[in-house]
Amino acid sequence: MKKQTSVLTRRGFITGVAGAALSTPMLSRAWAAEPTVINMLAWYGHAEPDIVGEFEAANNVKFVPKYYAGGDNMLALIAQSPPGTYDLILSDAEFVQQLNAAGYIEQMDASLYPFDDFFPEYQNFPGHWVDDDLWSVMVRYGLLGVSYNTEALTREEAMSYNCFWNEKVKGKVGHFDWHLPNLGQMSLLMGNDKPSPFDISEDAWGAVQEKTMSLKPQVGGYFDYGGTFSSLKNGEMLAMCGIGDWITGVLEKDGAPVASVIPEEGGVQWTESYSIGKGTTKHEIINKFIQYMLSPEGQVKSIQMAAYPGLSPTKSGWKAIQEANPTEAARSGMVVGSDQDPIKMYQEGRVHIRDIPRQQSLEDWNDFWSEYKTA
Amino acid sequence: MKTRFSVYPYVWRVPLLIWQGLFFIGPLALMVAMSFWLVKNYRMEPDFVFKNWDKMMSRGYFWDAYWITLWRASLAALLATLIAFPASYTLAFKVSDTVRRWAVFFLIVPFFTSYLVRAYAWQVLLAESGPINAILGYLGLGPFTMLNTGIGAMVGYMTLVLPLVVILQTFSLAAIDRNLIEAAWNLGASARATLFKVIIPSARVGLIIGAVFAFILSYGDFVSPFYLGGSKPPTMSILIIDTTKSGQQWPRAAVVAIMMIVTLFTVAFVAVGAAYGRRK
The missing domain is CATH 3.40.190.10 (Periplasmic binding protein-like II)
Known part of the structure; x- marks a missing residue:
């Protein structure tokens, strides 16, 4: 019997390397799944890289925004779209009741969000709760x-x-x-x-x-x-x-x-809140994103949003911006003792x-x- | 003599009819129908009620917007006609064919850039801290408020319509039979009499069509009254935006649009009648 030897020839080596190189894109494409698309209806800026870029990279998701200009415009866009078109809806707080009444949003699980971290003034935001049911979560205001x-x-x-x-x-x-x-x-x-x-x-x-x-x-x-x-x-x-x-x-x-x-x-006060669009199937990743945006890291991004700045409704958000950008914290009144401190003005009935x-x-x-x- | 029926000319008319039907008659009919619809929960629902017409026709702000739009568009047409005429006259009678061709080319060039971009450029130029006021300041004049005024809006209208009006007038004047002008001179007519009794009547169609285009474009323009006039006061096009923005009242916006179309049709018919009507 002839002994089979396995000598690696130069031609064999080049062929093997070339084959591996050519098949690598196929392998990597199969290995890295297509990103999950989250359709977001929001004011301009909320799905831009400065806000969602890191979350997209870390979670293999892709935000596809539909930007509106005004609450009426937002309601019209939803009214003209089939259920499930928008997974995540960012709306002005005064329109949440109308979104709910029209059946465009889903009830949310309050235990998933850090309400204990919210300033008491914003824990039960008007219109976001119907009795004990949560329909929207405040993320920023101004x-x-x-x-x-x-x-x-x-x-x-x-x-x-x-x-x-x-x-x-x-x-x-x-x-x-x-x-x-x-x-x-x-x-x-x-x-x-x-x-x-x-x-x-x-x-x-x-x-x-x-x-x-x-x-x-x-x-x-x-x-x-x-x-x-x-x-x-x-x-x-x-x-x-x-x-x-x-x-x-x-x-x-x-x-x-x-x-x-x-x-x-x-x-x-203007207030922006996240709601979950009726008919979505992506609850897990949407809730993860809302939690991310309510975290200190997300709040620092929200406060400094490139399109237009906002204020944080969470205590940890205030602490985080004071550490990350003390100048911005002072400028926007998010420091105790400022005469433009929004919480103090709210308590005084000036907001x-x-x-x-x-x-x-x-x-x-x-x-x-x-x-x-x-x- | 009996003429033989041919389908050939009718076939060639079909594309035009289809085009008009799809892109003018159809949308127009839909808009008229929409003006009788209702909006419920931010959604339009087909209906046949006169509520939208009652609402808009009984509001003072609608008529204010209507008259200011009519006035501004008329003024823009008049100004464009008067400003364009000397340039058109020069291009038609005083320069060589080569120069005229280059001039027409340069009149077309502005259309290569977005009108909105040109309006934004005017914002910089017309600002109180802008270059125009800076130059006037060296002469000891100003500063003048031009941006967010009727003057600003009119500058925008001229930006939009003037090149087109000059082109239309130039073609019209250039087509005048030179023998008529020479005959007027030979008969002893003064330059003024030649202009008013020969040149302008001969170029009447082009001059009126130019003015009508200036009116139509200015009447429906949104950019100039909004970005250079500061929406002060709102014109009909701004009123359409306002109406749709608040409450998604597309049926009421349709009422405004229909009134605009009726006005444009009236002006266009009167103007065409004046252009092509029999001379006395």
Whole structure:
């Protein structure tokens, strides 16, 4: 019998190496499964790499965002899509009840989220709970007050909404073109802080309209997101109604002489919350992502989100940003002792959650806003 | 003589009819129908109610927006016609064919870039801290507020329509029979009389069509009144955006759009009548 020898020839070696090299992509593709796609409906910025990049890499998921511009737009997008289109929905808190009423979101398991870490003021956020059932989890928020050019107005002047009537900013007062925050601020100026600037009688509503109309000679324009940015940045507008640090915070980082304060009359709070879209099959990874975003690491990312900054509703989020970026923590008031400390202002009754009108219809407020713009 | 029936000319008309049906008549019919629908829970539901028409027609802000849009578009058409005419006249009568061809090419070039980008560029130029006010400042003038005003919006309209109006006027003027002009001179007509009694009447169609295009484009424009006029006051196109943004009221936006189309049709028919009507 002929003995079989296994001598590795040069040709055999090259052939083997080449075969292995050519088959490697196949092997690695089979080994690394296709990423799980999470369809997210959100405001712009929430599925950008600065927020979800690390989570995507660590968990082999891919976020596919559908960005909207406003709660109405969000509801319309869901209404026009089949169930299960969106796995994760980030919405403004005032729209959660409507999402729930329309059956667009699923009940959530409260035991999965670190509610003990939330500041007590945000543990039972209105509209997120129905009796003991959880439907949405708050992830970030921000405050709307007076945004101003620091070379035109002093901080003391900006500490009242009356600064919008200041001669120094005549023709240079801009509006973010959405009736709710603007009229909410006017309502606060008229002293409607109890129970809420959005829960006002017909008489009070009439007074709000009259006061708003008196601002007209001061107004320089009505702007969308991009227009608000550019008009504040190039100094065309010196004071802006209806916005807050979510705009000026970005501009400040670019060196623009702008700032936002919550005036003595109080401010309006915007709140963003995660809900699980009805019909999704990806509960496990979605819950993992929400937990990630509520962790100190996720909150630091959320606070410093490139698109627009926010505040943290968790105690560990505050601690984490104070350690990671003390300057940002101080700038946004997330340090004990700051006069812009959002929790302190909330406790003092100076911060009111943005809401839809309670005693008038949304249409009434919208109609008046259109009349105001054409007046 | 009996003419033989041929399907040939009818076949060639079919693509045009299909195009018009798919992209104009069909959408228009849908929009008219939609104006009678209702929105419930942010979803449109087919219906036949006059609620949207009642709502929009009875609102002061609708009519304010309507009249300001009509006024601004008319002004833009007039300004574009007047500003374009000297340039068109020069291109038609005072320069060589080569120069005219290059000039027309350069008038087309602006259309290569997005109108929105051009509007953003004007934001920088018109700002109080912008280069125009800086130059005026050296002359001891200003600063003037131009951005977020009617002036800003009008600058945007001119950016949009002026090159087109110049091109249309130039072609129209260049096509005038030179013998008519020479005849006017030979008969002793002054330059002014030649212009008003020979040149302008001869180029009437092109001049009116140019003005109509300027009106149509300005009337429906959203970019200039929004980004350069500061939405102050809102025009009809901005009103459509506002209406859809709040409450997803597409049926009410359809009412606004139909009113715009009716207005454009009226203006276009009157203008075409004036352009092609019999001279007295």
